[in-house]
Amino acid sequence: MSNFIVKKVAVLGAGVMGAQIAAHCINARVPVILFDLPAKEGPKNGIVIKAIENLKKLNPAPLGNKDDAALIQPANYEDNLDLLKDCDLVIEAIAERMDWKHDLYKKVAPHIGPNTIFASNTSGLSINALSEGFDAELKARFCGVHFFNPPRYMHLVELIPTASTAPHILDQLEGFLTTTLGKGVVRALDTPNFVANRVGVFGMLATIHEAEKFGLSYDVVDDLTGAKLGRAKSGTFRTADVVGLDTLVHVVRTMQESLKDDPFYDVYATPAVVTKLVESGALGQKSGAGFYKKVGKDILRLDPAKGDYVPGGAKADDIIGRILKEKDPVKKMKALRESTNPQAQFLWAIFRDAFHYIAVHLESVADNARDIDFAMRWGFGWSVGPFETWQAAGWQQVANWIKEDIEAGNALCKAPLPAWVFDGREGVHTPEGSYSPKKNAYVPRSDLPVYQRQAFRAQLVGENAPKGATAGTTVHEDDAVRIWHQNDDVLILSFKTKMHIISPDVVEGMKRAVAEAEKNYKGLVIWHADAAEGGAFSAGADLQSMLPVFMAGGVKAIGPEVSRLQNAHMMLKYANVPVVAAVAGLALGGGCEMIMHAAKRVAALESYIGLVEVGVGLLPGGGGLKEIALRAAKQAKGTDILQFLKDTYMHAATAAVSKSALEAKKLGYLAEDDVIVFNPYELLHVAKSEARALFDAGYRAPLREPVRVAGRYGIATIGAQLINMRDGGFISAHDYKIGSLIAEVVSGGDVEPDSLVSEQWLLDLERKYFLELLNSPKTQERIMGMLQTGKPVRN
CATH class of the missing domain: 3.40.50.720 (NAD(P)-binding Rossmann-like Domain)
Incomplete structure (x- = not known):
């Protein structure tokens, strides 16, 4: 090779x-x-x-x-x-x-x-x-x-x-x-618009056609065809605005010119409303108006009957929202098909149109059904591909409904479904591969060497391959964590909590995983199976589980919980085998502090990392500020520490979050020699390789050293900056208080400049001020606001 x-x-x-x-x-x-x-x-x-x-x-x-x-x-x-x-x-x-x-x-x-x-x-x-x-x-x-x-x-x-x-x-x-x-x-095959645009643009045209037929406004259609269907939040018409209506016209023209024998040819007409908009120079987002128009803070939608923009923001009917929340895909599709509500009939119609289209065109457009599903998931942001949706909703039942609609003249064209649809199959995806009508066979996945790096490739409904959540050999599993391995020399710790938040049980799991790794493995990797699919590494500490503890025992009861989190992070740092954090997606608050304590980090490019505790009126209490002080002292190498503290202090005080792993290096949350991985499906492979390499190079845990701190000089200098921000109206009085306490921790407290303190001293300061803030009514307001609305409260 x-x-x-x-x-x-x-x-x-x-x-x-x-x-x-x-x-x-x-x-x-x-x-x-x-x-x-x-x-x-x-x-x-x-x-x-x-x-x-x-x-x-x-x-x-x-x-x-x-x-x-x-x-x-x-x-x-x-x-x-x-x-x-x-x-x-x-x-x-x-x-x-x-x-x-x-x-x-x-x-x-x-x-x-x-x-x-x-x-x-x-x-x-x-x-x-x-x-x-x-x-x-x-x-x-x-x-x-x-x-x-x-x-x-x-x-x-x-x-x-x-x-x-x-x-x-x-x-x-x-x-x-x-x-x-x-x-x-x-x-893809060399056919007009290839795979994703061929199916996706047909889907947009069919959606526009059905929306007109059922008399639905653009904002309602976008609400129905966006996140509620597991698709891009922008739905259909807003997506068209973002892409550019002139671009849409161009792609549609390619289909008109080159697909004259297509049974769906009539659908490839540029919708009259789009022609009109483009002629008037309304090309969508880039020209300031399309199906939507932003006026001040309001988003207006086009009303084609009036030929003018009217207030937007209408949503789907509640009953449709409830149908779409149904977990069983078979029941969900049946409910849409049988409902008399025009919005449900519209949704059934766009599903039917898509299924009809991909069945008729699979042989000419793609090598096999898998390629169509991945093209729609990866190119149009769908969480489930069209063939997967059909298969999950009951293949034969749905096929018969489509047949009935074609015969009744309700479908977009008269072309019958191909014979293979009715050959007794349960779907197109199987453990052997995905169906190809051209080859009349199930085509397995590509086995190119590059895919040996992806232990868990993107999964399709019906494939039944083990996922990262169930594969390998389990050493220990409970409701919060799974500790497991792939029958080799590296242990893996995966969280099972929502957004992988750090609950008291996760903290216990971390301790257990470190002990097990030290005993029997070359290293420990913290990795979560859904990270590649846009999941989070960890959204931080579990505020919800702290609430009853706080209600029952007040601030005093929270102290030991904070200590336990700090100790777990210190255990990661001083483990006798390397701990590697495999990061993708959000690593916020406690999630950020956890990775700061790992021996090494391997991060997907799309990693959004930051200490965000000020958003809920707290300061980082899991060792993050201690690590900031430590890193500044190391970089300063005997010179003025404040030079190296200023920026990282501000990142924590303003809850700055990196917009990529590259930026996380700049913000100081990732180290210069941490590895950035571009394909999230390769994250586990690279993280395990790093853990092994560290072990094989004779890894030793870092020695515990005293930390040189800026002391009173740091507190006073940063304090002066904060006073200016408060008096200039940039931050509130409560922000000022939080900022002052953060300054005190990263400066090592009320001590002489250049004093040497221990890591524990800094952790104790963190905990002390964390609890002090927790006791403040303003912080409690912020926490309750976040738990109730999910949005930060500015007070």
Whole structure:
């Protein structure tokens, strides 16, 4: 097996997508050159320089660390084409016009290196047609690589070969996209709009059609088709606004022009309302108006009957909300199908339309059913794919209902369901693989080497493969934790609490896991099975479970609980085998403190880490402030500690949360040598490798050393800053109080500057002030507010 290492990438086209693909390469530490046309005035690279500047302003942020924008190398097609020969991968990302792309290819082809992979990020043009005119050599190295917007956050990349693409090129690219850029790859066929856009855009058009038929307003449809269905919160019409109505028109046009024989052809008409909006310049979010329009703080929705915007915010009927909460998918689908409520009939209609469409088109659009489900989950943000939904709701029953609707003329077209749907099957996903009508067989998962790194791959309904929550061998399990291993030399601790909050039982589990790891294993990894699917590492300490303790025994009763948490974290830090925290998603408050005490952290790029206790009127009490003091003393190496304390103090005092793992390094919550992993499915593999490497290198727990602190000088200096903030109206009197107490802890208390104190001294200060704040009515107000509404109270 030979290594395929992408040493440099070129992106052609500095538009929204091209610039963001370049940004994500930089996130992953892949050097990148961004090309565009030479500017007519000013510096020749002006167009690219402007695009790079713009990356810093975009939200959601394409860069994990804004300062990294400077690492993108600007270039233009006139002066810099010679740079292409040193790139291992060239991605073209210009506007979706075949003639423009061909013109550019003529210009760049002579400069592309003999081993370079050349790819187009087209969202739907034919890859075979794009490669016309290439010599056989370049044709073999050309393919489609379709990123979804925004490229940093959307997991899907579609990989589309031409008839001539060399298979090893695709395998190499799949490995790079999966591990280095952290993507979920679906191999698509060269059909219009490929897999996700073909099914997803049809779904949007069908939804618009059914919404009109049942007379539902855009805001109600968005409420029905968003989070309630486990899909993107923005629903249907808001998503169209975000994507851009001109973009939608373009994708629909591709379908109109190239799918004339499709039985669903009539659905591929651009809805009249969209045509009207685009003609009037209302292109959605980018132009300030589309289906919705923001006026001041109000979001108005378009009322097509009036041709004007009216107040929005209408929601689904309560009865529909209740049906959608039904846990049993069979009962849920039956209730929607049988209800007389127009909203329920609308939902049944859009499910039926989607099932009808994917059954008719599976053979021509994708290799197998799995690819359609993952394309929709990873590219459109659905929590469950369409085939999975059908299978879970009772395959044969739903198939018969669809058949009845087609025969009654209620479906979107008369095309019958294919014969394989009715061959007695229970679905399309089985433990052997997913159904492919083309091969009339169940196709197993790809076994490329890159997938050996994913112990638990994304699961589909019906596959029955063990998940991270049930696989391996259990050493101990209770309601709060599972301690287990994969029949090797590293122990794994997984929390089972909601959002993996740290309850007293989790604290007990941590102690038990450390003791077991010290006795029998090379290391301990803290990892949770749902982290890859957007779960949390830990949302912090369990306030709810503290409430009865507090009610019964007041602040005095909480003291021992805080001590227990501090001791558990110290146990992680001073364990005799390395403890590695495998972080993805939220690591807040106690979750952040826990990872600060690990020997090493392995974090997914999308890790949001911070000490947020001030939001509930408390200060970090699980050793986080002690660690801040300790790190500042280490960095200061005998110089003025305050220099190194100022920033980290402010992060804790203002509850700053990192917007990525890269930013968490900048904030000081991750260490410089902590590992950032781009594919969350590879987190466990990398964390275990790190634990083993530490052990094999002769790991010893750190020695307990005294800590040099800033003392009174630190308290006074930070205090002066706080007074200015309070008097300037930036913080409330209670914020000032919390800030002063945090300053006191990180400065080591009322002692001489440069005094040496123990870690326990700092922990005792943390606990003392934590309890003092807990006793304050203002803090109690904040805690109750958070428990009741989930939102911080500013008082």
